[in-house]
Amino acid sequence: MVKTERLQAEEAEPAPGSAWLTGAAAWFVPGLGHLMQKRWWRAALMGGAVWLCFFVGMGMGGHLFDLAAEGSSPLLQVPPMIANLGTGALYLVSWLLDYGFKDDPAQAARATYEYGNTFLLIAGLLNYLTMLDAFDIAAGRKP
Amino acid sequence: MRHFLVMTLFAALASVVFGAMAKDTTQERLLYGLKVFAEFMVIGLVLGWILYFIP
Numbered sequence: 001m002v003k004t005e006r007l008q009a010e011e012a013e014p015a016p017g018s019a020w021l022t023g024a025a026a027w028f029v030p031g032l033g034h035l036m037q038k039r040w041w042r043a044a045l046m047g048g049a050v051w052l053c054f055f056v057g058m059g060m061g062g063h064l065f066d067l068a069a070e071g072s073s074p075l076l077q078v079p080p081m082i083a084n085l086g087t088g089a090l091y092l093v094s095w096l097l098d099y100g101f102k103d104d105p106a107q108a109a110r111a112t113y114e115y116g117n118t119f120l121l122i123a124g125l126l127n128y129l130t131m132l133d134a135f136d137i138a139a140g141r142k143p
Numbered sequence: 144m145r146h147f148l149v150m151t152l153f154a155a156l157a158s159v160v161f162g163a164m165a166k167d168t169t170q171e172r173l174l175y176g177l178k179v180f181a182e183f184m185v186i187g188l189v190l191g192w193i194l195y196f197i198p
Binding site: 126 | 145149152153156157159160161163164167
């Protein structure tokens with residue numbers, strides 16, 4: 001970060017509580033943060049991309065990560081779990097229904113299994129970006 | 144062919160999000176999204192051909 005940017009960041013006002021609420025909503029339901037601010041197109045494009053990415057990943061037989069590791073250290077599960085957690089309610093509902101977490105050899109043998117994993121990871125990471133965008137708009141840091 | 148379509152879908156979804164959150168005007172966002180999409184596709188194809196020749 002260059003000096004002027006650092007000074008601007010230091011001078012920036014703290015984000016209001018509503019911005020944090022918007023950020024939390026944006027994480028929990030992809031696209032909701034922008035919908036709350038009546039940014040319809042952004043909500044449709046960014047939220048829609050995350051939802052589509054998640055369901056395409058599931059359809060390809062992808063696997064969601066949690067701390068229950070089979071044959072490997074639970075620590076290795078943490079980075080992909082953080083990525084998967086980015087999808088918010090989609091991850092939590094899948095976890096509650098125990099859908100997409102099992103290591104099934106038949107599922108792993110599918111040609112699209114690794115693609116599915118990647119789509120699920122990227123869905124979460126894209127939603128983190130969407131969440132930050134919604135937060136910045138709500139905090140008045142972005143038009 | 145299916146692998147190519149999956150890569151195209153992946154590039155499209157990622158570039159939509161990147162494009163929507165970057166830049167200031169709609170035109171700049173559209174151009175940036177297209178640029179990111181093209182970069183994903185070109186780099187994917189180049190890497191694919193490189194890996195094709197590695198046993």
